[in-house]
Amino acid sequence: MQTEDVNRNNEKLDLRNCTHGQLETLLAELGQPKFRAKQIEDWVWVKNATSLDQMTNLSKALRAELADYVTLGGVEEIARQVSQDGSRKYLLRFPDGVAVECVGMPSKNRLAVCVSTQAGCAMGCAFCATGASGLTRSLTAGEIYEQVMHVRDDFNTRVTSVVMMGQGEPMMNYDATLAALRRLNSPEGAGIGARHLTVSTCGVIPMIKRFANEPEQFTLAVSLHSANQSTRNILMPGVKKYSLIHLYDVMGEYVDKTGRRPTYEYALIQGVNDNEDELGALCDFCRGTLAHVNIIQLNEVPGSKLKPASPERAEEFVARLASVGVEATIRNSRGADIDAACGQLRQRMQEL
Ligand code: SF4
Structure with a gap:
């Protein structure tokens, strides 16, 4: 790579989306030693610098020179909502104007962050505000990572876990998702344990098959929402082509290969997937497998006919799953008083 190539047509190297090798090459072209790359990466990935001027262990002259060749990305917070339970939901805008949501959920000595992997989503789940407006674009690894850093800096505390459950289907943006996971896991990044990602x-x-072969101990959650094929086809049309039987087999292979317990997410929807037939199908799907089921109280989406099932019904689901030897819990719904379901804050802002 020639420096002339880097800034021709204003095509600067994005420090949040370039490789270590690309950065080293640029610095070599500028007559800088290799260790400068590490110094710069520390500012980008650990200190979450938002401008070259913050990189005070680089000379002023070098910072000025670098400004001709590199950019730092950078998100802008354009809206936030704070829940009574302490959760904060952010709408962040990238330099090209695309906005995504992420959420910080604090609890004693912990900070969990939920991030988006795509702006919008093509999967079209019936209960989801994001799915209703389609896919705008996939995020880069740097953009996924930046959401975590934004929340960390806002709470001014270490992030202890990250869930990729915000907008988008991570497996449809696999390479960027994996690169972000690795950076979040790296001691030269956020240093979060793989099992907490x-x-x-x-x-x-x-992509589940591919994920099973990754060497890291990342955790997998599968949105099931129904173990009846016909109901699931209606709720989750984007995965219609992957049958539940096939999913069952692949999850078995995943467990055999990794030895890790996957989670199944099940948002309980009144009159849709909360009847006896659905409960029986869910028990059959999970019985005898290594799995944890999260029963979720549905967040109501304005304009949607789908309503949450009663808390009593959620308890009955957990008890019945336990009776067939399946571990299940009711997931504590965080941020119920804010637009906590993915896509709701973005939708709300678009309406204004
Ligand atoms: S629930 Fe997730 S996968 Fe489904 S449409 Fe919404 S963002 Fe996409």
């Missing part, structure tokens, strides 16, 4: 998918089977 969770990818949530609708069940994109080829």
Whole structure:
């Protein structure tokens, strides 16, 4: 790579989306030693610098020179909502104007962050505000990572876990998702343990197979929402082509290969997936497998006919699953008083 190539047509190297090798090459072209790359990466990935001027261990002259060749990305917070339970939901805008949501959920000595992997989503789940407006574009690894850093800096505390359960289907943006996971896991990044990094998918089977072969101990969550094929096809049309039987087999392979317990997410929807037939199908799907089921109280989406089932019904689901040997819990719904379901804040802002 020639420096002339880097800034021709204003095509600068994005420090949040370039490789270590690309940065080293640029610095070599500028007559700088290799260790400068590490110094710059520390500012980008650990200190979450938002401008070259913050990089005070680089000379002023070098910072000025670098400004001709590199950019730092950078998100702008354009809206936020704060829940009574302490959760904060942010709408962040990238330099090209695309906006996504992320959420910080504090609890004693912990900070969990939920991030988006795409702006919008093509999967079209019936209960989701994001799915209703389609896919705008996938995010880069740097953009996924930046959401975590934004929340960390806002709470001014260490992030202890990250879930990729915001807008988008992570498995449809696999390479960027994996690169972000690795950076979040790296001691030269956020240093979050792999088991505390969770990818949530609708069940994109080829990518679950690929994920099972990654060497890190990342955690997998699958949005199930129904173990009846016909109901699931209606709730989650984007994964219609992957049958539940196939999903069952692939999850078995995943467990055999990784030895890790996947989570199944099940948002309980009144009159849709909360009847006896659905409960029986869910028990059959999970019985005898290594799995944890999260029963979720549905967040109501304005304009949607789908309503949450009663808390009593959620308890009955947990008890019945336990009776067939399946571990299940009711997931504490965080931020119920804010637009906590993915896509709701973005939708709200678009309406203004
Ligand atoms: S629930 Fe997730 S996968 Fe489904 S449409 Fe919404 S963002 Fe996409």
